[in-house]
Amino acid sequence: MCLTTCHIVPESVLRRLAKDRSLSAEQRKNFEYTIKVDAEFRKLRKQTCKLTRVASLIAAPITAAAVPTKPAITVFDFNHRETLPGVRIPEPANSSDETARRVFAETTSLTEFYLKVFGRNSVDGAGMTLISSIHYGVNYNNAFWNGSQMAYGDGDGSIFVDFSKGNDVIGHELTHGVTQYSIQLNYTNEAGGLNESLSDCFGSMFRQWEAKQDVDQADWVIGKDIMGPTALQMGYSCLRDMANPAAKHCLAPQPTRYSQYKPGMDPHMSSGIPNLAFYTIAKVVGGNSWEKVGQIWYKSMTGFGPTPNMKMKTFANRTRAVAVQLYPSDTAIAGAVNAGWKKVGL
Amino acid sequence: MGTLKIERVGGLAGFGLPGSKVQSSGEQSISALSAADQASVEALFQNPPPQEEQQRDTFRYRITRSVKGKKQTVEVPESAVPIALKACVSDKLIPPD
Numbered sequence: 001m002c003l004t005t006c007h008i009v010p011e012s013v014l015r016r017l018a019k020d021r022s023l024s025a026e027q028r029k030n031f032e033y034t035i036k037v038d039a040e041f042r043k044l045r046k047q048t049c050k051l052t053r054v055a056s057l058i059a060a061p062i063t064a065a066a067v068p069t070k071p072a073i074t075v076f077d078f079n080h081r082e083t084l085p086g087v088r089i090p091e092p093a094n095s096s097d098e099t100a101r102r103v104f105a106e107t108t109s110l111t112e113f114y115l116k117v118f119g120r121n122s123v124d125g126a127g128m129t130l131i132s133s134i135h136y137g138v139n140y141n142n143a144f145w146n147g148s149q150m151a152y153g154d155g156d157g158s159i160f161v162d163f164s165k166g167n168d169v170i171g172h173e174l175t176h177g178v179t180q181y182s183i184q185l186n187y188t189n190e191a192g193g194l195n196e197s198l199s200d201c202f203g204s205m206f207r208q209w210e211a212k213q214d215v216d217q218a219d220w221v222i223g224k225d226i227m228g229p230t231a232l233q234m235g236y237s238c239l240r241d242m243a244n245p246a247a248k249h250c251l252a253p254q255p256t257r258y259s260q261y262k263p264g265m266d267p268h269m270s271s272g273i274p275n276l277a278f279y280t281i282a283k284v285v286g287g288n289s290w291e292k293v294g295q296i297w298y299k300s301m302t303g304f305g306p307t308p309n310m311k312m313k314t315f316a317n318r319t320r321a322v323a324v325q326l327y328p329s330d331t332a333i334a335g336a337v338n339a340g341w342k343k344v345g346l
Numbered sequence: 347m348g349t350l351k352i353e354r355v356g357g358l359a360g361f362g363l364p365g366s367k368v369q370s371s372g373e374q375s376i377s378a379l380s381a382a383d384q385a386s387v388e389a390l391f392q393n394p395p396p397q398e399e400q401q402r403d404t405f406r407y408r409i410t411r412s413v414k415g416k417k418q419t420v421e422v423p424e425s426a427v428p429i430a431l432k433a434c435v436s437d438k439l440i441p442p443d
Contacts, residue, residue, distance in 0.1 A: 082429075141357070141359065141361075141370075141437055142357040142358055142359065142403065142404070142405060143358050143403060144357075144358070144401055144402060144403040144404045145401065145402040145403060146401040146402075146404070147401055147402075156437060159368060159437055159439055160359070163358070169358065172358070172403075173358075173402075173403065176402040176403070187400055187402060195402070199402075223358070223359070230439060231368075231439060234367075234439055234441060234442060235442050236367060236439070236442075239358065239359050239360065240360075248442055248443065250367075251359055251360065251366065251367050251368050251439075252359060252360030252363055252365070252366040252367070252368070253365045253366075253367075266355075266356055266360065266363050268356060268357075268358070268359075268360035268363060269360065269363050269364070
């Protein structure tokens, strides 16, 4: 049992281990310590969930009553360990560490994207300080949102490079926070696929917004900038392709129709279905993805309160209704939304 | 005491999913683990943590052992896995079809 990270072992098991005479006195003492630490972490997780629910109730009045301001952006360094959040970097914008400078700049840009395009102030809509930690673990091939902050691995330099090099990756992870503070989708079954898809959609829109690309200029792939030399040499140019989720150049090909969905499917697979719908709709509507279709998705995500176990069909129907509500005089948009979902069988 | 087969799945890149071209796996002799890590592994098999606690885009670990000729597999969040087990997996790419 490592005591430097939060291991989610049931308390009853920890208590049994703490009394297990086959373990040394020091090990038993460590388990006692773990029980205490674990209890605090459990309280923290419960409190985070409670805070999320409360924040979702008060965030709208706060943002309606006050001119939105930018949230504070903080960057921490794991120093290749896994203990959150790491050591704070005092001035990330001027750091000698390229990753720190990049994460600060891209996260700042991302907050501007959410504020200017969607009127949202940080992940909670109320200016919550954003925490990003870099250099997670050793050669760690991943990035994640842990419920409170973002974390980025450096990649192994072969399959992947530094995960913070992908602005869509940064957009993806931060959007998990937006989802947590709005629609609050679970991470399993259909809700899990929708949760992942929202992160891909907003991550891709952020990438397009930064590059000033319309729907025809956009690459619509996720993770292009984090692919390492070995992956590229083998013909893998992205993690996922929203335009063609089953494409062979994807590291993780996905289903393209709802009929291929199976209960329990990993969210990184099932997200291909709503991803393709979003892409299809955006291409038909044309222009900049974030201006119309993005607004429909944003309102569908943030405008109706928590729906943790939402089905894909329900979300599809919500976007149909929102399209009519937001663009009542432009029936082509509602038609495109309907056709896009029908294409994937929803 | 046998050997643990460990697979790392999921994450942002979708490691080890059906059709995925990136996989991560390894093996670990149980007897080579410290007593505390052996106890932690036993706890994972006896009472695996609920999936709801998984953080977004973190990995899950699929751990398999043989007990009296029968295979037992648990799938647990990254945060529940002892570092010694995490350290024994290596990532590899599957060539295109």
